[in-house]
Amino acid sequence: MSSLDFLSVQDPAIHRIVPAAAKIERVATGFGFTEGPVWTRDGNLLFSDIPNNTIIRWLPSGEVDVFRRPSGYDGSDLPQGTLSGSNGLTLDSMGRVTICEHGNRRVTRLERDGSLTVLSDRFEGKRLNSPNDLLFHSSGDLYFTDPPYGLPHQDEDHRKELKFNGVFRLTTSGKLELLYRDLTRPNGLVFSPDESTLWVGNSDPKRRIYMRFSVTATGQITDGTLFADVTDEPGQGNPDGMKVDREGTLYFTGAGGVRIYQPDGKYLGLIAFPEIPANLHWGDADAQTLYVTARTSVYRIRLNVPGVRPL
DSSP states (O other): OOOOGEEESSGGGGGGTTTTOOEEEEEEEEEEEEEEEEEOSSSSSSEEEEETTEEOOOOSSSSSEEEEEESSSOOOOOOOOOSSEEEEEEEETHHHHHHHHTTTTTTEEOOTTTTTTEEEEEEEEEEEOOOEEHHHHHHHEEEEOSSSSSTGGGOOOOOOOOOOOOEEEEEEEEEEEEEEEEOEEEEEEEEEETTEEEEEEEEEEEEEEEEEEEEEEOOEEEOOOEEOOOOTTTOOOSSOOOETTTTOOOOEESSSSOOOOOOTTTTTEEOOOSOOOOEEEESSSSOEEEEEEEEEEEEEEEEESOOOOOO
């Protein structure tokens, strides 16, 4: 795509973000279902191919290789087609890759020597569902969502031990805390640049919403309010990946593409992609290119405002 026919304008303010000469480029394709992109400190993009149980590495040269396999499930007893691989990826303060593992139902950290550390796999003695997306607070606490997508029958699966699908915080002391349990499919999440606010998307097709929470000084979340409801909006795709730029503008996947909002809830418009986006991340040295995982492919678009990504 080489013209702005991919841009749906709701408010002219979007033109400050999307350049007149912007274009959507497909940088890699041929995967099962792409998710969880993260830009590494050595200048590469990692992303999950969930059904193929693999983390892929894309280099700016265009080269693609396998970074880790298996990425989210070590067994062989799940039905074919189960979303058992890794999903969300992020970096901790030391640049170590931190992984949501669907099939293994846990959050792990990949160490420098290639070994794996399990950060969390149980809440109050019960196995997690299938951690989906995650991000670190500057305090070092890890926030993540836990819907049931990695279970073959989701909420009805006999393996499911928790009666809810939660938003969690893993503190630096190793304590896992349940922050919120009233979303049917908690998925993407993102902090405001000053970390005073947390947004969480709900990827239930019957209730496609984005929630907003205040973050307390102790890391809890309060005052949950509806930020946007796209249940009846045209376009495929449920609320999923979420990112923010340095000015506080929000980029949410769902209902037609990447939806752009101001932090006060004003909807600016939509960037549509050739495939349905699932997640997104800021890449390149200046964090000004938005890389988007969309079904079988990865796309990118160069924008005017740099994004916030793990330090």
